[in-house]
Amino acid sequence: MQITNTKDRFGLVAILLHWLMALLLIGLVILGLYMTRIPISAQKLKFYGWHKEFGILALMFVIVRLTWRLTNTNPSLSSLPLWERAAARSVHWAFYGFMFAIPISGWLITSASGLPVSVFGWFVLPNLVSNSEASRLFYTMIHKWLAYGLIVTFCGHVAAALKHHFINKDDILRRMI
Numbered sequence: 180m181q182i183t184n185t186k187d188r189f190g191l192v193a194i195l196l197h198w199l200m201a202l203l204l205i206g207l208v209i210l211g212l213y214m215t216r217i218p219i220s221a222q223k224l225k226f227y228g229w230h231k232e233f234g235i236l237a238l239m240f241v242i243v244r245l246t247w248r249l250t251n252t253n254p255s256l257s258s259l260p261l262w263e264r265a266a267a268r269s270v271h272w273a274f275y276g277f278m279f280a281i282p283i284s285g286w287l288i289t290s291a292s293g294l295p296v297s298v299f300g301w302f303v304l305p306n307l308v309s310n311s312e313a314s315r316l317f318y319t320m321i322h323k324w325l326a327y328g329l330i331v332t333f334c335g336h337v338a339a340a341l342k343h344h345f346i347n348k349d350d351i352l353r354r355m356i
């Protein structure tokens with residue numbers, strides 16, 4: 180398999196980044212939903228710490244991923260009708276929007292709470308805004324609704340991939356595996 184993409188399929192780097200990000204985002208959504216719904220405890224604080232660290236890791240990955248996307252050929256979608264091509268491209272760019280906006284809004288929540296974001300003990304991120312309860316509530320709402328938007332978009336994306344594989348029987352899903 181080639182490292183870079185070709186006009187017909189994705190290369191190794193794009194495939195690895197796609198599935199790693201998928202795992203990371205699913206894990207972060209499940210952890211985020213769970214940790215916010217359990218009573219306060221040492222466990223809850225540990226989960227918040229993991230959520231922040233892996234969330235920043237997702238932000239670092241998406242920078243690499245977008246750079247790779249913009250500097251590589253992309254497999255063509257020309258076999259699809261125009262509306263489906265437009266829908267696919269919109270969903271892919273919406274994912275990039277979510278993958279940047281969700282971790283940045285999470286970083287804003289932590290900043291507004293006056294807490295530092297330590298990334299696996301490697302380094303500490305600077306606070307983006309000053310400590311304020313009103314801002315914390317505002318960024319929490321943004322973070323939550325963006326995450327819900329990501330879940331809805333993700334369901335549409337998976338449904339479309341499965342439709343191509345099992346109903347249309349084309350190579351859209353296979354070229355990302």
Ligand code: HEM
Pocket residue numbers: 204207208209211212215227230231232233234235237278281282283284285286287288289296319322323326327329
């Ligand atoms: C792509 C990455 C991320 C995803 C998909 C994600 C997803 C989520 C989800 C689903 C929730 C639960 C929302 C709810 O129903 O109340 C949540 C909560 C939270 N997230 Fe994230 N998150 C990400 C990155 C981050 C980052 C980088 C930080 C901080 C550095 C962060 C900080 C928080 C905090 C503090 C909460 C709890 C807010 C509260 O107390 O209500 N998140 N996140």
